[in-house]
Amino acid sequence: MSYCFEPIGVVHSCFAEKFAIPRQPSLAPAARAVLELYPPFDQPEALQGLEGISHLWLLFVFHAAASGPEHLRVRPPRLGGNQRIGVFASRSTHRPNPIGQSVVKLEAIEPGRLLLSGIDLLDGTPVLDIKPYVPYADSVAPAYNHLAEQPPALIPVSWSPEALVQADVEASRLHQPVQELIEQCLTQDPKPAYQQPGPERVYGVRFWDINVRWHYPEPGRIRVLSVTPV
Ligand code: SAM
Numbered sequence: 128m129s130y131c132f133e134p135i136g137v138v139h140s141c142f143a144e145k146f147a148i149p150r151q152p153s154l155a156p157a158a159r160a161v162l163e164l165y166p167p168f169d170q171p172e173a174l175q176g177l178e179g180i181s182h183l184w185l186l187f188v189f190h191a192a193a194s195g196p197e198h199l200r201v202r203p204p205r206l207g208g209n210q211r212i213g214v215f216a217s218r219s220t221h222r223p224n225p226i227g228q229s230v231v232k233l234e235a236i237e238p239g240r241l242l243l244s245g246i247d248l249l250d251g252t253p254v255l256d257i258k259p260y261v262p263y264a265d266s267v268a269p270a271y272n273h274l275a276e277q278p279p280a281l282i283p284v285s286w287s288p289e290a291l292v293q294a295d296v297e298a299s300r301l302h303q304p305v306q307e308l309i310e311q312c313l314t315q316d317p318k319p320a321y322q323q324p325g326p327e328r329v330y331g332v333r334f335w336d337i338n339v340r341w342h343y344p345e346p347g348r349i350r351v352l353s354v355t356p357v
Contacts, residue, residue, distance in 0.1 A: 134188070134253035136164040141308060142249050143333035145191060147317035150205065150279060151218070152229040153245045154315060157307035159234070162241040162254060169239035177236055182260035183243075187227045188253045192220035205275060207320045216274060227252075230260055281314040284341075284349045293354040297337050305354065309339055313349050333357065 140160035142148045149155045162185070167173070177183075200211040201219035214222055227248075235242040241257075286294075291306070298305040318330060324343050329352065331340045340352045 132255050134165065134255060135168045135257070136162050136254045138162055138185075138187070138243075138246070138248045138250065138252040138254060140246055140248050140250045140252065141303065141334050142246075143335065145249055147312045147332040147334075148249065149247050149312060149315055152231050152247045154247070154278060155308065155311035156232070156245050157304040157311050158244065158246050159303060159308075160231075160243045160246045160248060160250075162243055162257075164239050164241070171238075174236055174241075177233065177241070177259075180233060180259045182230050183233050183241075184258040184260055184265075185227075185229050185231055185248070185254055186256040186258070187229070187248065188255060189220040189222070189225040189227050190251065190253055191249055192225055194220075194222050194225035196223055198222060203274075204320065205279065209321075212274065226255070230265075279315045282316050282347050282349060284310050284313045284351065286351045287353070290351040290354050294351075297335075297354055297356065300356075301335055301337075303335060305334070305337065308334055309351060309354065313339075313341060313351070316347075316349070318343075 138160050139162075141158055149158065164173070198214050198219070198221040201214050201217050201221055202208050202211050203217045203219060206212070220227065229247055231243045232245045233241060234244050294306045294309060312334070317332070318324065323346065324330075326342055326344050329340050329342050331338055333339070336357045338353070338355050338357055341349050342352060344350050
């Protein structure tokens with residue numbers, strides 16, 4: 128038996144590529160997106176009641192990840208990328224069915240679209256459904272997960288003076304919290320855990336239409352070098 132689903136909308140997000148997206152929602156509150164709803168879900172009737180809800184569950188398609196029945200075990204980055212665990216014990220993007228779920232903050236409701244923050248979604252992500260976060264049921268006090276006890280360790284992020292000025296310029300142009308977004312994403316250290324780059328190695332990523340470049344002046348410390356339009 129198979130089932131076929133049509134997206135109810137698409138996410139236009141700050142994350143133009145997968146690299147440096149936080150591993151879960153809420154880790155970067157400055158990460159924003161617009162969820163564009165497709166007809167007929169863009170009608171006010173479908174959104175009625177959302178004004179009384181702060182957070183939403185998004186069910187979405189990992190449209191940029193390989194999936195299928197061969198993915199029985201995965202290597203989560205949080206375990207260093209070496210240790211394998213069963214796919215159902217992980218939030219890996221490589222799954223039997225490419226379905227993701229994220230709790231996101233609903234910032235505003237506009238005709239035919241929802242403004243969101245704290246997202247972990249790639250630009251262009253198709254959304255299958257939206258459900259309200261229900262605090263009394265979804266926040267489980269005695270819950271534990273021994274494979275993911277703590278949020279990712281954070282490392283210090285500093286700025287070159289030029290990059291700080293550039294981030295300010297881009298923030299004004301885009302009307303987005305660019306400096307906060309960069310800091311909140313880079314402090315989670317996006318590079319693979321096994322890499323130990325010297326200070327000469329420069330990393331880069333695209334947020335919105337901005338190229339962000341940084342390096343590791345010493346292990347465990349990031350310095351933002353430049354923030355320039357694409
Ligand atoms: N919160 C979701 C969940 O638990 O199902 C996603 C968790 S998954 C570990 C988060 C990663 O998925 C991000 O760091 C990003 O690299 C990747 N990602 C986000 N949107 C994606 C998409 N549309 N297709 C493929 N990968 C995506």
